[in-house]
Amino acid sequence: MGSNSLHVLKGINFNVNEGELVAIMGSSGSGKSTLLNILGMLDEADSGSYFLDNIPIKNLNEKIAARYRNKFLGFIFQSFNLINYKNALDNVAMPLYYQGIKRKERTDKALHYLEKVGLADWATHLPNELSGGQKQRVAIARALASEPKVLLADEPTGALDTKTSYEVMELIQGINDEGKTILIVTHEEDIAHMTKRIVNLKDGLIIDDGIVEQVRAKSYV
């Protein structure tokens, strides 16, 4: 919009292997969300390269970006971002709809993932009939439904109380245990320590990147 541009990320070089559970930390304005948006193909970097499963992600037009997002990525947002007038099942089935999967198969799959997050009984409930934790679990089921290569979570516990946060983290850890690669943006220390690796950002640069001892969320619950 304005003529003066702001460089949020100033040289990020890092690599995530399959099956990792990574926390990206940093204070506000450190560029963590921007990084996640670039990884999520919601935003584009001015320069640099990005490989996802050995596929170079560049020169995306909206159509291709949409397809990649659908195939490779699952999103979990701070504010859940469920569609209000659709029930839990339909929300979970949404990415499958955009994959062009038939209705029957879609419902089965969506129900399967709802079961996985323990909300099969709530399948026909609208989002506003669910608690915050339940909403986030529906969102996680939705992110899983398309069987993506990577899950990207932007402050997944930001809108939840501590107890619910740990429940959600327990779920995320469980998914990671099954081998899914997950990136979590957070600024909460305790949440970050439930991952296996913490990347610290400050003013658009990585200041610290190290493996941590994973704290199982279960111990808190």
Add this chain to the structure above:
Amino acid sequence: MFSRDRWNEIIEALTANWFRTLLTAFGVCWGIFILVILLAAGKGLENGVKQGFGDIATNTMFMWTQVASKPYKGLPKGRRFNFKIDDVTSIREKVPGLLYISPRNQLGGFGGTDNVVRGLNTGAFNVYGDYPEIINQDPITITSGRFINYGDIDNSRKVAVIGEGVKKELFKIGEEPIGEYIKIKGVNFMVIGTYMKKSNNGDREQGQNEIFVPFTSFSQAFNQADNVGWMAITAQDDQSITKLKKNIIDVMKTNHTIHPEDNRAIGNFDLYQEFSKINGLFIALRGVAYFVGVLVLLSGIIGISNIMLIVVKERTKEIGIRRALGASPWSIRGQILLESIFLTIISGMTGIAVSTGVILLVNKILDGIPADNETMFANPSVDLTVVFVALFILITSGLLAGLIPAQVAIKTKPIDALRAE
């Protein structure tokens, strides 16, 4: 595009806010209602006016002699002359493209004295000497017996076909007129048929008070020799009588030694021209109906476009979510367009249904009015073409209404859309 899921999405989106959807739909519904009602009213007026023409063949002209207004070849001006029966043959030979040429003679007229007698009953009626073809040019319905035929012409039979009005005045109720004799100006004619006539120039009563007799017997009985009073000439369906008129009159001028530029010697009335004028009027009327209707519809469509813009704005976040989940721009655009088209068509079709309902009601009421009453309004209706035109307008306008909102919907980057609150 036509998958069940797509439609579920559309129905869900539109039913999310019932009241607003209904209000929006009303705009288009009203527009198409006005359009259809205006067109139907125009058609009703047209039908009413054209009914006044009766069943008469409209590709027809009437031609009669007047007074020569220019001296020519030694003949003075102010000269009177008559068409002769031979003129019919010469027109037929020299002017191609004509269907019927009927020479006619007439006795009596409006306010004429009693000229027909049967026993103690008398009446003043128009008596025509005619050829059998006249029934094709100015149709009447034979209610009993038969019309004049060529046997009657060839043998100059003194037979007559009388109108129901004549029958009512000269015969007792229930009396069978066929085979009976009536005296026209002192000459006996045998009744061979009765007829009914639809309205003619708005004068239904007059139409029933006429008597048709063979042309030849008319000439004989009433001393017309080979004179012809006037002619009714109908062109073939693919010809225009207005174009042939000049040729016909020229032939008559030559036959009767009239100055070629004497425009007053032969009078004519071109029904087709009159009919065309009225047709033109109704085409203009239809144009006005379309103009007004489409403009009213347009405001409804702007309403839809407006609402779709608001809907898109409201759903910015939802659209962002969908795009994050992998919805392609075209799928979003298509969704908005389909919603808009769907809303337009549904409301438009409701409008058409309601308006045709109203037309049906009006028709019912009009049917209740006794047929004898001359109304200027009959059978208001719209044909299927109008419905298809309306449908076409609706689809196009729905598309137009959705175009800008759809573009707005995909213009925002998914990340901005997600951030929107």
